[in-house]
Amino acid sequence: MNSKNLRIAALMLLDAVIVELGALFAVALRFDISELPAEYINNVIRSAPIYIAITIAVMFLFRLYNRVWSYASVKELLDIFKASLAIEALIISYHVLMQYDMPRSYYPMHFIAIIIMFSAPRFSKQLYRSLRGSYDNDKINKFILVIGAGSAASILIKDINKVGSHSKIVCAVDDNVNKRGKMLMGVPIVGTRDDVKRAVKKYNVNEIIIAMPSAASEDIKSIIAICQETKLPVKILPSVAKSLSSSIVRELRAISYEDLLGRDAINVDSSGINNFIKDKTVLITGGGGSIGSELCRQVIRYEPKCLVIFDIYENNAYEIQMELERHFPNAQIITLIGSIRDYDRLEAMFAEYRPQIVYHAAAHKHVPLMEDSPNEAIKNNCLGTLNVVKLADKYLVDNFTLISTDKAVRPTNIMGASKRICEMIVQVYARKSEHTRYSAVRFGNVLGSNGSVIPLFLKQIEEGGPVTVTHKEIRRFFMTIPEAVSLVLQASLFAKGGEIFVLDMGEPVKIYELAENLIRMKGFRPHQDIEIEVIGLRPGEKLYEEVLMDEEGLNKTENNMIFVGQPIKMNDEEFLSNLDMLISEAEKNGGNIKGIVEGVCKTYRITDNKKD
Numbered sequence: 001m002n003s004k005n006l007r008i009a010a011l012m013l014l015d016a017v018i019v020e021l022g023a024l025f026a027v028a029l030r031f032d033i034s035e036l037p038a039e040y041i042n043n044v045i046r047s048a049p050i051y052i053a054i055t056i057a058v059m060f061l062f063r064l065y066n067r068v069w070s071y072a073s074v075k076e077l078l079d080i081f082k083a084s085l086a087i088e089a090l091i092i093s094y095h096v097l098m099q100y101d102m103p104r105s106y107y108p109m110h111f112i113a114i115i116i117m118f119s120a121p122r123f124s125k126q127l128y129r130s131l132r133g134s135y136d137n138d139k140i141n142k143f144i145l146v147i148g149a150g151s152a153a154s155i156l157i158k159d160i161n162k163v164g165s166h167s168k169i170v171c172a173v174d175d176n177v178n179k180r181g182k183m184l185m186g187v188p189i190v191g192t193r194d195d196v197k198r199a200v201k202k203y204n205v206n207e208i209i210i211a212m213p214s215a216a217s218e219d220i221k222s223i224i225a226i227c228q229e230t231k232l233p234v235k236i237l238p239s240v241a242k243s244l245s246s247s248i249v250r251e252l253r254a255i256s257y258e259d260l261l262g263r264d265a266i267n268v269d270s271s272g273i274n275n276f277i278k279d280k281t282v283l284i285t286g287g288g289g290s291i292g293s294e295l296c297r298q299v300i301r302y303e304p305k306c307l308v309i310f311d312i313y314e315n316n317a318y319e320i321q322m323e324l325e326r327h328f329p330n331a332q333i334i335t336l337i338g339s340i341r342d343y344d345r346l347e348a349m350f351a352e353y354r355p356q357i358v359y360h361a362a363a364h365k366h367v368p369l370m371e372d373s374p375n376e377a378i379k380n381n382c383l384g385t386l387n388v389v390k391l392a393d394k395y396l397v398d399n400f401t402l403i404s405t406d407k408a409v410r411p412t413n414i415m416g417a418s419k420r421i422c423e424m425i426v427q428v429y430a431r432k433s434e435h436t437r438y439s440a441v442r443f444g445n446v447l448g449s450n451g452s453v454i455p456l457f458l459k460q461i462e463e464g465g466p467v468t469v470t471h472k473e474i475r476r477f478f479m480t481i482p483e484a485v486s487l488v489l490q491a492s493l494f495a496k497g498g499e500i501f502v503l504d505m506g507e508p509v510k511i512y513e514l515a516e517n518l519i520r521m522k523g524f525r526p527h528q529d530i531e532i533e534v535i536g537l538r539p540g541e542k543l544y545e546e547v548l549m550d551e552e553g554l555n556k557t558e559n560n561m562i563f564v565g566q567p568i569k570m571n572d573e574e575f576l577s578n579l580d581m582l583i584s585e586a587e588k589n590g591g592n593i594k595g596i597v598e599g600v601c602k603t604y605r606i607t608d609n610k611k612d
């Protein structure tokens with residue numbers, strides 16, 4: 001017998017004893033114990049099997065053997081009251097049916113007795129906690145303020161304020177002003193978010209927990225800002241923890257940089273994406289990179305017939321292959337090493353695996369490095385994309401999606417210009433191809449990607465500073481990698497051919513303020529504990545990024561976070577001729593490559609930013 005069945009059996013035995021003891025107690029209370037009428041005692045004894053059967057049946061009916069009594073509340077007490085009332089009603093009916101004569105006062109006394117005796121063992125653990133609580137206060141070294149006074153907070157209080165814990169929730173705040181002055185599981189609700197600093201001081205709080213899993217991201221961002229002013233450690237219950245349970249404390253985590261952005265969760269048509277990908281062969285170039293590896297993770301969940309990962313960096317490719325095989329042991333995953341510059345290598349792969357869907361994520365993306373190696377940007381990004389695009393048409397790929405960037409809009413650096421040329425290649429072949437639907441998806445910076453600003457800032461903070469920002473007014477769009485990839489999959493579903501999809505990146509983030517927030521997030525004070533140094537714009541760097549050129553226009557799609565720009569008219573033959581000349585010059589490692597890029601990408605302007 002397992003522990004659960006053993007516990008239920010023990011409770012059933014206890015209830016059987018209680019209902020009989022309650023009956024004897026009620027008779028004894030009604031009469032002098034030395035003069036108990038034998039008739040009444042005999043009736044109680046004769047009725048014992050029926051009493052026990054009624055009790056166990058009713059307890060099962062009210063599901064009182066399937067409760068977690070360590071976390072019992074008023075609801076459970078009310079259910080015991082209802083069950084006891086039902087038991088007493090059935091006992092009365094039985095006595096009437098059998099014509100057993102019992103005093104009228106016996107029934108209310110028996111009813112009260114069994115309520116008390118049913119409740120006592122079930123609530124004993126909570127009673128013990130309450131009695132021991134005052135003795136354990138001297139062991140507590142963490143006094144917690146919880147923000148939010150709903151069901152999540154209730155479970156947190158039950159779990160954290162248990163006997164033997166070295167932590168205690170001492171107060172709560174909630175934006176519902178009607179809750180002010182009330183108690184939640186014995187914890188006072190002392191105000192709203194505006195009262196956090198006052199409550200921290202009054203209750204000697206040394207940790208804050210945000211327990212609002214259903215709150216909007218903007219609200220969370222605002223609350224985090226208030227909490228950071230206290231200089232205390234802050235933990236949060238994330239929005240994914242909406243199925244509240246007794247293990248909710250395990251969901252708590254430290255504040256992350258994603259929380260600082262204040263972005264709500266995105267919605268995509270998972271069913272539509274599943275129909276689009278399921279049982280298809282999907283190729284992901286650059287599959288070991290930040291975006292490419294997340295594409296692999298999300299695509300594999302939709303059960304493709306085969307996932308082909310193509311990357312030049314064997315370590316990255318191996319890592320994502322091992323990860324996917326560990327989590328999806330039955331999936332067919334092919335990992336190939338090669339360069340997108342190598343047309344013959346690519347063609348051999350296309351010929352063997354015949355991909356139906358291609359996500360082209362392979363590219364050089366580092367702005368300052370590409371400024372110093374512009375020919376490499378053209379060879380890898382433009383020639384590489386041209387190779388993959390041509391082969392997608394030749395081998396009748398159904399859908400081709402280019403991963404682009406907001407730096408392709410009116411580019412001031414060679415990386416952005418090369419990606420704009422990639423977009424133009426895609427649009428030209430969208431008009432040429434009779435089978436393949438080509439499109440591009442353009443978005444801004446993704447959080448935590450290789451070479452992005454946030455890992456750099458965190459490393460600088462860890463080393464004690466300074467945190468380096470290129471300009472005090474520089475702003476960037478940000479999105480998490482999983483968000484961006486989910487929307488890429490959704491956008492590819494919308495593609496008819498030639499579109500440049502633009503993702504809603506929210507409001508641009510001021511990088512200087514992001515640096516300050518990251519310093520606070522790590523428990524330091526900006527400009528006091530950790531300095532911020534402005535070092536000047538890097539070569540090719542803009543103050544503000546854009547996601548759309550004016551002439552592209554903007555139309556809505558079925559997803560309110562995905563927009564589509566209209567293709568800009570151009571002479572396809574002239575473009576392809578200029579592209580051939582550009583690639584030829586890059587392969588010669590020519591010194592005037594940026595000047596030639598200006599002739600191909602009309603919106604590109606060479607800049608020469610110098611550090612201050």
